[in-house]
Amino acid sequence: MTPLPELDLDADRMLEGLRRWVECESPTFDVAAVNRMMSLAAEDLAAMGATVERIDGPAGLGDCLRAAFPHPRKGEPGILIMAHLDTVHPVGTLEKLPFRRDGDRCYGPGILDMKGGTFAALQAVRALIEAGVETKLPVSVLLTCDEEIGSPGTRKLIEAEAAKHKVILVPEPAINGNGVVTGRYAIARFNLAATGRPSHAGASLKEGRSAIREMAGRILAIEDMTDDDCTFSVGVVHGGQWVNCVSTTCQAEALSMAKRQEDLDRGTDRMLALNETREDGTGFAVTLGVVRPVWEPGPGTMRLYALAEEVSATLGATISHGSSGGGSDGNFTGAIGLPTLDGLGLVGGGYHTLGEYITVESLDQRARLMAGLLVEITGEEMGS
Incomplete structure (x- = not known):
């Protein structure tokens, strides 16, 4: 294990830099907001000496960034730090969830998922460069714009870019x-x-058939399909336009999650079997949207984790590992067999809520873990 020199990774100073990122709100569907965040990240990367390429985003979504740091082997397969800069919080959330520190906790929209971990990972690279420490493999970065909606527009980019590298590191929350x-x-x-079938809700209620009522019954049935192997939940519903009209249409979005691919496939079949069209034109339709494949750890990933354990030990800490129910772009790289270590981001809680926070001490801890990994990874030990 290569002993690292003292690295400039002061948590308080990093927190000030992270504040700029958190206060640049970037909800997925707000293209201008996401692009402002990408511009901010591009400025920071360029200031660190990286070559930065801006990639036009998918239709209706923001841009992406690809960056590479100086290295004698630049352009060869190396280490890819992969992250997203979109969040689930709409612009204006800062009014309800302002950036604030309370003891060892710091709050803000997107601070845990995943601006904090991404910022800490890049600070690890900066500190190594400033200390004159050269990694064995070149380091690149891919920052994407649509992970929070399942990466429908960037999956091909993610898989293509990841395939150029030996190791994928993902600073999603711990x-x-x-x-x-x-x-x-x-x-x-x-x-x-x-x-449904429209009618006047006051004068001729019985002539109509409410799409909202149809959806309400289906939601209960769908969520009742949840078992130990496969879960079902409905998280978005839109229906109706006028309260005095029986609703004609109602739309919703559902999510299914399973530990094994065969269980998800079974759940998908059950969902698609709910399609029904009646003679009067009313009914219910289900279409499959974005799918994240199951990622089961291969030998390369587990060797990568073993290396992370060694690095943590040199830092006086211990880490654990496991599979997570939350999806990430690591699903894609892990599923195609690339050694991937995810959850390298910050410690905290409440993400996707108005209580989202990080622990400030994890800024320093996780940045040092990332720095140690970047130095120790050779790529040779990762072969699967």
Whole structure:
């Protein structure tokens, strides 16, 4: 294990830099907001000496960034730090969840998922460069714009870019305290549409058939399909336009998650079997949306985790590992067999809520873990 020199990774100073990122709100569907965040990240990467390429985003979504740091072997297969800069929080969330520190906790929209971990990972690279420490493999970065909606527009980019590298590091939030992720469940999204028959809700209620009522019954039935092997939930519903009209249409989105691909496939079949069109034109339609394949850890990933354990030990810490129910772009790289270590981001809680926070001490801890990994990875030990 190569002893590292003292690295400039002061948590308080990193927190000030992270504040700029958190206060640049970037919800997935707000193209201008995401692009402002990408511009901010591009400036920071360029200031660190990276060559930065801006990639036009998918239709209706923001741009992406590809960056490479100086290295004698630049352009060869190396280490890819992969992250997303979109969040689930709409612009204006800062009014309800302002960036603030309370003891060892710091709050803000997207601070845990996953701006904090991404910022810490890049600070690890910066500190190594400033200390004159050269990694054995070249380091590149891919920052994407649509992970929070399942990466429908960037999956091909992710897989193509990852295939150019030997190792993928993903600074998504830590699990189980200080743990990292070595696998992720399979996830499928579904688009639901109920079709009713309109009528005046006051004068001729019985002549209509409410799409909202249809959807309400289907939601209960769908969520009741949840078992120990496969879960079902409905998280988005839109229906109706006028309260005095029996609704004609109602749309919703559902999510299914399973530890094994065969269980997700079984769940998908059950969902698609709900399609029904009646003679009067009313009915219910289910279409399959974005799917994240199951990622089960292969030998390369587990050797990567073993190396992370060694690095953590030199830092006086211990880490654990496991599979996570939450999806990430690590699903894609892990599923195609690339050595991938996920969950390298910060420790915290409440992500996707108005209580999202990080522990400030994890900024320093996880940045040093990332720095140690970047130095120790040769690529040779990762072969699967």
